[in-house]
Amino acid sequence: MVGRVLIVPPARSTRDGEPASVRGWRSFVGIPVSFAAVNLHFGDSTHQVVADRGGVIDTVIHADLEPGWQTFMISVEDQEPVEARAFIVAAETTFGVLSDVDDTVMVTALPRPFIAFWNSFVLDEHARLPVPGMAVLLDQLLRQHPGAPMVYLSTGAWNVAPTLWRFLSRHLFPAGSMLLTDWGPTHDRWFRSGRDHKLTNLRRLATEFPHVKWLLIGDDGQHDESIYTQFMEEHPDSVAGVAIRRLSPAEAVLAGGRAEPEPHAPDSAPWVSAEDGAGLRDQLGEAGILQ
Numbered sequence: 001m002v003g004r005v006l007i008v009p010p011a012r013s014t015r016d017g018e019p020a021s022v023r024g025w026r027s028f029v030g031i032p033v034s035f036a037a038v039n040l041h042f043g044d045s046t047h048q049v050v051a052d053r054g055g056v057i058d059t060v061i062h063a064d065l066e067p068g069w070q071t072f073m074i075s076v077e078d079q080e081p082v083e084a085r086a087f088i089v090a091a092e093t094t095f096g097v098l099s100d101v102d103d104t105v106m107v108t109a110l111p112r113p114f115i116a117f118w119n120s121f122v123l124d125e126h127a128r129l130p131v132p133g134m135a136v137l138l139d140q141l142l143r144q145h146p147g148a149p150m151v152y153l154s155t156g157a158w159n160v161a162p163t164l165w166r167f168l169s170r171h172l173f174p175a176g177s178m179l180l181t182d183w184g185p186t187h188d189r190w191f192r193s194g195r196d197h198k199l200t201n202l203r204r205l206a207t208e209f210p211h212v213k214w215l216l217i218g219d220d221g222q223h224d225e226s227i228y229t230q231f232m233e234e235h236p237d238s239v240a241g242v243a244i245r246r247l248s249p250a251e252a253v254l255a256g257g258r259a260e261p262e263p264h265a266p267d268s269a270p271w272v273s274a275e276d277g278a279g280l281r282d283q284l285g286e287a288g289i290l291q
Helices: 024-028 112-122 134-144 158-170 194-208 224-234 249-254 277-286
Strands: 002-004 037-042 045-050 056-058 068-076 082-088 095-099 150-157 177-181 213-219 239-245 271-274
Touching (some): 095 134, 134 277, 194 213, 224 239
Parallel strands (some): 095 150, 150 177, 213 239
Antiparallel strands (some): 037 068
């Protein structure tokens, strides 16, 4: 389980009860609560954990739960409990989907150095646009593989998780677990390494779900191709295939060019690429991953 304890202002809503439009910087007004005592309530059982100095909870909970989405409650010291959800992967599940976010499911169209800042602090959440066809592609993959986990892996900060969740829901993307990162410098560098973040989480998924083969979805404007290639070399039995969305010429210019094609062994998992979700769907069909 991964979560974070924050002191945040009350959520705003429109007259219709929908979440109000949120400017990116508002996601960062929450104050992390260091070393908070947290109670996790699963059915009749309660588990006690302690957040770290940044308010982050990252722990393994042993509980007997049914596969699929399950609801549980979290309470922090004397505060009112809040509801959360977790996806439980069945022991017999052998297929999962992992997707990048920026320029893979959400159009960015910005120079790479400014993406994180713009998406996090400036852009209104209703101004974000989905990549055409990607929601349909992901939905079809999960319909073909009932019970498969859906994971969104991004270098975005945990603070924007609610905004990202609303974006995905608004544009009919399937619900999924999110693996994001902390914002700001680390103890040894000014900027966090997005490559290290993605590789670390891919390796963790391979370790925690050794029976699952993942379809890895990304784009050719960042390091997704080289990251997926390295992971495939390290854990060949954990990869069902790779699908890369090719950026448009304008997007590629803003991204600083396209990534160099990565060499792959003839007997490696299928590797396909196209400009949108519909093209990837056709390519995955030809590769036998999607019917």
